[in-house]
Amino acid sequence: MNVELVNTGTELLLGDTINTNAAWIGQRLAALGVQVARQTIVPDGAVIRTAIAEAAQRADVVLVSGGLGPTNDDLTRESTAALLNLDMELDAGVMQHLEAYFAKRGKPVSAATQRQAMVPRGASVLPNAFGTAPGLYFPAELSAALGWNAHIFLLPGPPRELKPMVESEVETRLRQWLPDGASRRVLYLKVTGVGESDIVEAVEKQLEAIPGLDLGYCIRNGDVDVRLAGPQAAVDAAADVVRGALGDCIVSEDRRIIEEVVVQLLAERGQWLSTAESCTGGTIANRITDVSGASRVFGHGWVTYANEAKHQHLGVPMELIETHGAVSEEVARAMAEGALKNSGADHALSVTGIAGPTGGTPEKPVGTVWIALASKGAETWAIKRFSPGSRDRFKLLTSQAALDLLRRRLLGIGVR
Known part of the structure; x- marks a missing residue:
């Protein structure tokens, strides 16, 4: 099955908006065993007609995202209808949806918005539960007169509207x-x-x-995704190889990121986490609280950037800092144990390091960080890592290592 994506939006070409829809669709279709053959991005406006025509000549399925809104440059609906020589007519069901949507907000349906209820004859409406613009599906026979055999889907641009529609309408077909x-x-x-x-x-x-195995790697956000594709037997055999070699380093096999895994593990155990961060400035807490359900497992977080804050809020003795330095195993351990005590949590993560580009020494160069994990009824773990580079990269890799330290304790697999 040959599938092509056509994405419309001037903001995508200008770089104002990152095209996350294309990446997400590619991943979803790959899970079905369908590989996207080509992606095309065009600006808003009439050029969308040409892009759809070119894709429909090559593909069995064309997925078009964007350009279904109420503004005068949202022309995907009208351009597709003109391309396929289809008349437009008002759809009563879509109109009822628009009226109910705006009634809840105390507004009438404007003339511009009413355009979204115009449906090309022969197309099927794909309901949009999260916005106003419905999707549309054009069966392959509608393009037969042009010598094509392409199923065409028109999808809204906003990800919160597009993703449920792809899952419920596109993938089903x-x-x-x-x-x-x-x-x-x-x-x-x-x-x-x-x-x-x-x-x-x-x-x-x-x-x-x-x-028969198709192998690939993708580095993202401190992880490496090992992609195994092919017949079931080949993928199963390959997965056994990777598990055998890297088993305790595999965070997930369902694309969950490490913070999602950690939150789930804590929730399953009914346990709470606290954090005490210096060089990461709250990055660990931010990653945890980005996960839905984090309120069940996360109650306290400190950003103790200054030495005085480490002493005042976490009880780290000043003489410990003066003797060993703020970036040291001793201080990292004291920070974690202080956070554990003051929060009453089951686990406490701490980080203290040198993000750079200044502040390093020959003994403690930029990129040096100590990470500690204190847990009720267990010895405190402390590890040293070295991640030179940009401050953003340093924060990402340090928070990743800290979360992995906690993951390992929760799974009982020890420090690597």
């Missing part, structure tokens, strides 16, 4: 169209704490020997 036995499994093993080159060294030769 794609599953029906896939021939029996044509399914192709894709598995992502998210690995942390191991660099891409080390992963390659550990598993690639064995994986390359598996017939």
Whole structure:
């Protein structure tokens, strides 16, 4: 099955908006065993007609995102209708949705918004529960007069509207169209704490020997995704190889990121976390609270950037700081133990380091960080890491290592 994406939006070309829709759709379709053949981005306006026509000549399925709104440059609906020589007519069901949507907000349906209720004859409406613009599906027979055989989907641009529509409307139809036995499994093993080159060294030769396996790697946010695709038997055999070599470094096999895994593990155990951060400035707490349900497991977080704050809020003795320095194993341990005591949590993570670009010494160069984990009824762990580079990168890798330290304790797999 040949699938192409057409994305419309001048803001995408200007770089004002990152095209996360294309990445997400690619991942969703890959899980179905369908690989996107091509992506096209065009500005708002009439050029969308040309882009859809070009894609429909090549593809079995064309997914178009954006340009369904009420403004005068939202022309995807009208351009597709003109391309396929379809008349537009007011859809009563869409109009009722618009009236109910705006009634809740105490507003009438404007003439501009009413455009969204105009549906090309022969197209099916894809309901939008999270916005005003419905999606539209054009069966392949509507393009047959032009010599094409393409199913065309028009989808809203905002991700919160597009994603549910893809899941409920597009994927359902794609599953029906896939021939029996044509399914192709894709598995992502998210690995942390191991660099891409080390992963390659550990598993690639064995994986390359598996017939039919499509192998790939993607570095993202402190992780490496090992992508295994192909027939079920090939993917299963490859997954066993990766688990055997990197088992305790695999964070998830369902694309969950480490903070999601940690929040779930804490929730399953009915346990609470607190944080005491210096060089990361609250990054760990931010990552945890980005996860839905974090309020069940996270109650306290301190950003003790100054030495006086470490002493005042966490009880770190000033003589400890003066003797060993703020960036030291001793201070990291004291910070974690102070946070554990003051919060009453089950676990407390602390970090203290030198983010740079200034402040380093020959003994403690920029990028040096100590991470500690104190837990009720357990010894305090402390690890040293070195992550030179930009401040943002330093914060990301330090918070990743801290969360992995907690993950390991929760799973009982020890420090690597």
